[in-house]
Amino acid sequence: MxxxxxxxxxxxxxxxxxxxxxxxxxxxxxxxxxxxxxxxEKSLEARVQDTLYGYDANIKLGQYEVKSVNLNDDGMDDAVALMHFESGYCGNGGCALMTMIADPDNHGKFKLVGDTSLVKQPILKSANSTHGLSDILVWVSGGGYPAAQVVLKYDGQKYTDNASVALENDNSTDAELLFGP
Ligand SMILES: [Ca+2]
Known part of the structure; x- marks a missing residue:
């Protein structure tokens, strides 16, 4: 602007x-x-808030938890934000996970590449990647189905929108914990 x-x-x-x-x-x-x-000189947290506010002006600071993580091994930290219940981005099956990639050519400005609904912790960065970005492992439960760990993948534009339709994880070795115990 x-x-x-x-x-x-x-x-x-x-x-x-x-x-x-x-x-x-x-x-x-x-x-x-x-x-x-x-x-x-904006902090990662401030850039996350700018990005989420730009996506939905109702999202306020404190309505999510942020974790910095490099999802594409380019030397610049990216970010994931797990929404809290008061954000309105949650349901019985969990909360939304927002995924942002930093642009090293634009002062680390974030691009939102994922708004994945209904995820539960623990949430991990997989050692595997798809289209240049790390896969993200989350848990899903609810709707009468047994709880399962599934894989969110980047399709070149964005990560899986709805975790409940993601494939189950079959290779969770060397994953890095982002959120959860
Ligand atoms: Ca990066």
Missing amino acids: KIFKSPKALGFCAIVVTATVLGACANTVQDTHANKASSL
Whole structure:
């Protein structure tokens, strides 16, 4: 959004010619640069909140638990957020798991690549990967079915939407715990 404010402000400057307003516009441009600089230093938690808020403005800080994890071995941490009950992203079968990938060419800005409903802990990063991103192991239960550990896979666009339709895990060795006991 910040990127688009600057040209708009400059257009406004072009049609209003009093010295006072020109001074104000110069300040606006400076502020925009300052904001861009500060965004480079945003914490992982702040970038997660920006991303989730952009996805759904009703999601508030404190309505989820965040864990940093590198899902593509590019040297920059990605993030997973497990929603809490008060977020509205939960049901009897568990809560949603949001998965975000950091863009090293865009100051670590996150791209949401997963909103997987109805997952339960423990949640683990698998040693296996699909289309360049690590598989994620979660538990599912409810709906009369026995509890099972299943594999969420990245399809090149996003992770499995609904954990209850994911395939059962058949190779859980060397997994890294993200959430749970
Ligand atoms: Ca990464």
